[in-house]
Amino acid sequence: MGQTVRLTASFKVSGPVPEGLFSTYQEILTGLLEYAVGKGITSFKRLKAGKYQELREKYLDLPSHYLYTACQMACSVYKSFRKLKRRGLVKTEKPTFKRQVVMLDDHLFSLDPESWEASIATEKGRVGLKLLHGTYHEKFRGMKVGQAWLVKTGDGYYLKVVFSKTVETAEQNGKAIAVDVNENNVAFGSTDSIRNVETRERAIRTAYFLKRRRLQSKLRLNEKPLLAKYRGRERRRLEDIYHKVANEIVAEAIEAGASVVVLESIKNIRKRIRYSKALNGRLNRWGFRRFQSILEYKAKVVGLRVVYVDPRGTSSLCPICGEKLSPNGYRRVRCSKCGLEEDRDTVAVRNLLRRYQMYVGASSVHPESLPMKMREEDLAGYGS
Numbered sequence: 518m519g520q521t522v523r524l525t526a527s528f529k530v531s532g533p534v535p536e537g538l539f540s541t542y543q544e545i546l547t548g549l550l551e552y553a554v555g556k557g558i559t560s561f562k563r564l565k566a567g568k569y570q571e572l573r574e575k576y577l578d579l580p581s582h583y584l585y586t587a588c589q590m591a592c593s594v595y596k597s598f599r600k601l602k603r604r605g606l607v608k609t610e611k612p613t614f615k616r617q618v619v620m621l622d623d624h625l626f627s628l629d630p631e632s633w634e635a636s637i638a639t640e641k642g643r644v645g646l647k648l649l650h651g652t653y654h655e656k657f658r659g660m661k662v663g664q665a666w667l668v669k670t671g672d673g674y675y676l677k678v679v680f681s682k683t684v685e686t687a688e689q690n691g692k693a694i695a696v697d698v699n700e701n702n703v704a705f706g707s708t709d710s711i712r713n714v715e716t717r718e719r720a721i722r723t724a725y726f727l728k729r730r731r732l733q734s735k736l737r738l739n740e741k742p743l744l745a746k747y748r749g750r751e752r753r754r755l756e757d758i759y760h761k762v763a764n765e766i767v768a769e770a771i772e773a774g775a776s777v778v779v780l781e782s783i784k785n786i787r788k789r790i791r792y793s794k795a796l797n798g799r800l801n802r803w804g805f806r807r808f809q810s811i812l813e814y815k816a817k818v819v820g821l822r823v824v825y826v827d828p829r830g831t832s833s834l835c836p837i838c839g840e841k842l843s844p845n846g847y848r849r850v851r852c853s854k855c856g857l858e859e860d861r862d863t864v865a866v867r868n869l870l871r872r873y874q875m876y877v878g879a880s881s882v883h884p885e886s887l888p889m890k891m892r893e894e895d896l897a898g899y900g901s
């Protein structure tokens with residue numbers, strides 16, 4: 518059996534970037550959003566049916582697929598706005614889209630994996646752009662190219678591309694590795710052995726947070742690029758850590774002969790954000806999900822399945838008898854019923870494993886991993 522793995526890569530590009538495309542596209546997007554909001558439309562089909570003809574006549578030279586992708590983007594922007602609005606997370610009445618982003622489908626762009634050149638359709642025919650970044654490309658060879666986004670940022674133009682490929686899946690053998698992600702460490706393992714790797718993410722985030730705050734308090738006008746630079750550094754440093762830890766986990770899974778990696782479902786993850794109010798909650802969320810998606814990709818590429826289970830109570834209930842655990846010293850817990858004394862992270866891993874086993878036992882259907890979709894926050898770092 519095979520499964521599809523997806524990877525979104527961001528390449529800096531050089532060449533004759535169709536500069537005017539950004540403002541045209543934004544104009545179209547703004548009009549579409551207004552129309553969608555006015556009529557309460559969130560369906561691509563209805564939006565296209567309502568606006569395509571008018572836009573076609575107005576933008577005669579623009580390849581028609583730009584109108585399709587703009588309809589798609591307008592729908593997803595409006596949908597996520599409505600979701601946030603319902604949760605009371607946005608103050609504005611209407612959604613706006615200020616980022617310099619143009620969405621491309623397979624009619625609007627193609628990629629030559631040999632020369633690493635992208636060809637993009639414009640109002641005046643196709644232009645060729647060179648993708649920079651050296652050897653970074655190698656792992657994308659042989660992968661299928663999906664949709665892409667052309668992004669304009671403070672330091673140049675980027676092409677974000679979704680790659681995918683189908684990989685063989687290992688035979689299900691009931692052996693699993695569970696992963697418990699915390700702010701400063703990641704615990705993982707099977708029932709036989711559980712390891713704990715320090716990531717020190719909190720210390721890194723705090724250091725960068727303070728650095729940025731010091732800069733901001735000086736209130737100088739030209740400080741913005743410097744802030745962005747620090748943010749980039751922080752992100753790269755954390756990414757490095759995520760990759761290293763994910764590699765260790767995958768190696769451990771292979772060594773243990775596991776066929777499944779068990780992760781915590783993100784549905785209840787917002788409760789975890791309590792820990793550092795001083796830091797930006799969104800960044801924390803980004804880190805957690807980012808780590809999971811790196812791990813998910815690395816695991817799937819080598820044929821492991823990835824399963825998400827509900828993490829509620831995994832660090833507060835006894836993995837043996839199910840009783841509520843009490844604190845027992847620094848990061849340790851104790852069960853008053855069966856006497857278990859254990860490290861909190863070990864308990865979490867054991868509970869995740871247990872939950873997975875119950876899940877498999879309870880259903881005759883193979884557990885499917887969550888499909889990985891392009892998420893709004895994947896575009897987040899590319900604001901103006």
Ligand SMILES: [Zn+2]
Pocket residue numbers: 835836837838839840852853854855856857
């Ligand atoms: Zn117990």
